[in-house]
Amino acid sequence: MAFEFKFEIEATDPNSAARIGRFHTPHGIIPTPVFAPVGTQATVKALRPSDLHELGATLILSNTYHLYLRPGDELIKELGGLHHFMAWDGPILTDSGGFQVFSLSDTRKIDDDGVTFQSHHDGSYHRFTPEKSIAIQENLGADIIMMFDECPPPKDYDYVKNSLKRTHAWAERCVAAKTREDQALFGIVQGGIFPDLREESARFLTAMDLPGYAIGGLAVGESKAEMYATLDIMHPLLPSEKPRYLMGVGAPEDVVQAVLRGVDIFDCVLPTRIARNGAALVKGGRMNLRNARFTRDAAPLDASCSCYTCTHFSRAYLRHLVKANEILGHILLTLHNVHFLLNLMRQIREAIRKGEMQQFASEFLAHYPPVTGHVQK
Amino acid sequence: MAFEFKFEIEATDPNSAARIGRFHTPHGIIPTPVFAPVGTQATVKALRPSDLHELGATLILSNTYHLYLRPGDELIKELGGLHHFMAWDGPILTDSGGFQVFSLSDTRKIDDDGVTFQSHHDGSYHRFTPEKSIAIQENLGADIIMMFDECPPPKDYDYVKNSLKRTHAWAERCVAAKTREDQALFGIVQGGIFPDLREESARFLTAMDLPGYAIGGLAVGESKAEMYATLDIMHPLLPSEKPRYLMGVGAPEDVVQAVLRGVDIFDCVLPTRIARNGAALVKGGRMNLRNARFTRDAAPLDASCSCYTCTHFSRAYLRHLVKANEILGHILLTLHNVHFLLNLMRQIREAIRKGEMQQFASEFLAHYPPVTGHVQK
Numbered sequence: 047m048a049f050e051f052k053f054e055i056e057a058t059d060p061n062s063a064a065r066i067g068r069f070h071t072p073h074g075i076i077p078t079p080v081f082a083p084v085g086t087q088a089t090v091k092a093l094r095p096s097d098l099h100e101l102g103a104t105l106i107l108s109n110t111y112h113l114y115l116r117p118g119d120e121l122i123k124e125l126g127g128l129h130h131f132m133a134w135d136g137p138i139l140t141d142s143g144g145f146q147v148f149s150l151s152d153t154r155k156i157d158d159d160g161v162t163f164q165s166h167h168d169g170s171y172h173r174f175t176p177e178k179s180i181a182i183q184e185n186l187g188a189d190i191i192m193m194f195d196e197c198p199p200p201k202d203y204d205y206v207k208n209s210l211k212r213t214h215a216w217a218e219r220c221v222a223a224k225t226r227e228d229q230a231l232f233g234i235v236q237g238g239i240f241p242d243l244r245e246e247s248a249r250f251l252t253a254m255d256l257p258g259y260a261i262g263g264l265a266v267g268e269s270k271a272e273m274y275a276t277l278d279i280m281h282p283l284l285p286s287e288k289p290r291y292l293m294g295v296g297a298p299e300d301v302v303q304a305v306l307r308g309v310d311i312f313d314c315v316l317p318t319r320i321a322r323n324g325a326a327l328v329k330g331g332r333m334n335l336r337n338a339r340f341t342r343d344a345a346p347l348d349a350s351c352s353c354y355t356c357t358h359f360s361r362a363y364l365r366h367l368v369k370a371n372e373i374l375g376h377i378l379l380t381l382h383n384v385h386f387l388l389n390l391m392r393q394i395r396e397a398i399r400k401g402e403m404q405q406f407a408s409e410f411l412a413h414y415p416p417v418t419g420h421v422q423k
Numbered sequence: 424m425a426f427e428f429k430f431e432i433e434a435t436d437p438n439s440a441a442r443i444g445r446f447h448t449p450h451g452i453i454p455t456p457v458f459a460p461v462g463t464q465a466t467v468k469a470l471r472p473s474d475l476h477e478l479g480a481t482l483i484l485s486n487t488y489h490l491y492l493r494p495g496d497e498l499i500k501e502l503g504g505l506h507h508f509m510a511w512d513g514p515i516l517t518d519s520g521g522f523q524v525f526s527l528s529d530t531r532k533i534d535d536d537g538v539t540f541q542s543h544h545d546g547s548y549h550r551f552t553p554e555k556s557i558a559i560q561e562n563l564g565a566d567i568i569m570m571f572d573e574c575p576p577p578k579d580y581d582y583v584k585n586s587l588k589r590t591h592a593w594a595e596r597c598v599a600a601k602t603r604e605d606q607a608l609f610g611i612v613q614g615g616i617f618p619d620l621r622e623e624s625a626r627f628l629t630a631m632d633l634p635g636y637a638i639g640g641l642a643v644g645e646s647k648a649e650m651y652a653t654l655d656i657m658h659p660l661l662p663s664e665k666p667r668y669l670m671g672v673g674a675p676e677d678v679v680q681a682v683l684r685g686v687d688i689f690d691c692v693l694p695t696r697i698a699r700n701g702a703a704l705v706k707g708g709r710m711n712l713r714n715a716r717f718t719r720d721a722a723p724l725d726a727s728c729s730c731y732t733c734t735h736f737s738r739a740y741l742r743h744l745v746k747a748n749e750i751l752g753h754i755l756l757t758l759h760n761v762h763f764l765l766n767l768m769r770q771i772r773e774a775i776r777k778g779e780m781q782q783f784a785s786e787f788l789a790h791y792p793p794v795t796g797h798v799q800k
Contacts, residue, residue, distance in 0.1 A: 087743070087744075087747045087749055088740070088743065089744060089749050089750075089751040091749065091750055091751070092750040092751065092754070093751070094731070094751065094754065094755075095735070096731070116743070116746065116747060117718070117739070117742075117743040117746075121718070121719060121739070124719060125719070125721055125737060125739055125740070126721075131737070131739075131740055132740065133735040133736055133740075341494070341498070342498060342501060342502070344502055344503075354471070354473070358472070358510040359510055360502060360508070362494070362498070362502055362508075363465070363502070363508055363509065363510075365494075366464070366465065366493070366494040367464075367466060369493065369494075370464045370493060372464055372466050372468065373466075373468055373469040373750055373753055373754070374466040374468070374469065374470070374471065376750055377469070377471065377750070377754070378471075
């Protein structure tokens with residue numbers, strides 16, 4: 047069944063590239079800008095689908111590499127697809143597996159046809175090609191799927207330039223391999239931090255008229271200033287009528303900066319990962335509950351926060367759970383952190399609707415240190 | 424403030440010692456027979472207070488030994504007591520710490536005044552006496568607190584006999600040390616598997632007219648047949664108008680057998696512990712999700728179960744979560760297992776109300792192997 051992946055832009059900010067929109071998918075409409083919590087292994091760690099609905103999640107990401115290895119994409123297809131398997135009836139986005147092949151597998155060998163790699167579980171050998179990545183993603187059945195690309199070191203000009211040829215050829219093979227009409231295949235613009243390469247990649251991929259475009263190759267070691275500068279470069283290169291997805295970015299200050307530069311979709315393990323390390327997202331940074339100063343602190347993480355954690359529990363209790371390595375500590379901090387990001391997105395959409403995004407961003411970013419350091423996740 | 428810890432017996436089974444009742448506490452009425460999930464470190468592992476309410480829990484247990492060591496009972500008192508600390512507004516029972524001192528601490532030295540032991544966290548030295556146990560439990564502020572007793576090896580007659588003197592002297596010291604009138608102090612009848620010692624202990628403690636009595640020293644290595652026989656001995660020895668608590672028992676078949684023998688209150692880590700090991704309670708035993716035969720099993724754990732887990736997820740998905748060691752696996756299996764036991768208690772109460780407990784027990788126990796083996800938790 048063919049599905050029309052409409053992207054309706056509802057309002058644009060008069061003073062920045064920010065906009066609010068609605069992206070239509072077979073499993074529902076995604077209001078943008080949107081943050082997608084990450085469910086690597088077909089579960090957003092420590093949360094239930096009902097939590098995600100209650101928190102207001104409208105898109106989650108799951109990982110092709112992980113699900114291919116365990117429990118296997120064919121098993122998931124046999125059990126009704128990823129939505130049914132994990133009991134999440136909202137929109138899902140799957141990545142192509144490429145990033146994990148390059149970052150997680152024990153060894154990998156890349157050629158123009160694809161990548162051979164060893165599983166990080168058992169060292170067994172596997173091969174991903176553009177065709178294979180699409181076949182896996184079709185078995186999983188997400189609403190948004192990603193083209194298989196090479197993710198090169200972002201600051202090595204010659205490597206990035208050569209890699210573009212391969213990535214573009216793979217993009218064409220992904221489009222040719224795709225058979226399902228109820229999945230939107232997004233292109234991924236590469237080019238590292240280099241304006242001419244970004245332009246070359248954007249030109250090639252936008253000519254393919256895909257339903258959305260990701261800005262790839264960021265959040266992999268460059269500085270925040272370099273990432274923001276690259277987003278400034280990308281803005282005029284991407285068609286304004288298509289959704290733009292900044293892969294792997296989720297630090298609150300980066301999200302705000304990227305929305306100002308026209309980004310619509312984000313995903314990141316940050317809120318769930320730091321929760322399991324005992325840290326809570328608060329305005330201006332992170333609160334590490336392992337810190338002894340919270341031992342007798344009867345206050346909630348954030349007195350103005352309406353999440354389940356902040357309306358029921360003290361910092362002292364959360365610190366106790368973290369110190370005792372209790373599962374409830376992971377749950378409560380994850381609930382708060384995901385709420386923090388989804389609430390930030392609601393505030394961002396509201397600010398754009400009112401034409402006040404610049405003001406909102408200034409006030410929000412005033413709590414953070416000036417732009418330094420590297421992009422984290 | 425004085426509180427009247429009323430125990431109203433609503434109905435008794437015509438063919439067994441089973442009865443249904445209502446035990447009044449400052450934090451609510453507990454319908455009996457009741458199963459108390461265990462929240463060792465001020466959290467029932469993997470569950471939120473809202474889950475416990477939704478599952479129908481009306482009593483939870485927390486551990487004096489653990490909370491004394493971390494985060495400390497004085498800290499919990501300072502933060503408003505255990506109910507407020509863990510955001511559970513229903514009834515709580517704390518044990519005396521005695522059992523953990525004997526079973527968990529690295530070394531311990533017992534004398535007639537108390538027990539000196541080393542923390543299992545850091546090897547630091549601590550001392551519990553009856554007075555100290557009561558002081559800690561008063562700081563925690565549970566609705567039901569337990570006397571500090573010695574838990575001897577249940578089949579060593581001479582040891583158990585000598586130990587009774589100490590346990591009875593400690594019982595009197597606990598009563599003398601108690602200052603709060605909003606906590607019910609339960610006595611603990613010891614005596615191992617020996618009828619004469621059980622009688623001696625019951626006679627001594629019931630003369631103290633405490634608001635409830637625990638049957639201690641079971642579920643510590645004796646066989647199921649020995650435990651059931653001891654419960655048969657206890658039944659006529661305990662005052663019928665007081666609630667009876669079988670400590671540390673929670674295997675479904677043992678609960679049913681004990682209800683037939685007049686027990687009103689149970690607690691056990693079994694449903695939460697086996698969940699974290701990947702096992703689900705089902706009628707007749709346990710389903711180990713690590714078993715490869717569930718790999719492609721699209722059925723829920725139990726098609727007749729109404730819990731969140733069974734109404735949303737397949738065995739194949741749960742097996743995937745268990746294999747991947749995902750927190751959601753712990754959560755979903757814990758939800759199911761606690762639901763299983765709390766639902767069993769609802770069924771038991773309903774059967775007693777209808778005068779059909781014998782019939783219910785026969786049908787339920789028919790799914791289990793004949794009484795063999797040891798009591799497990």
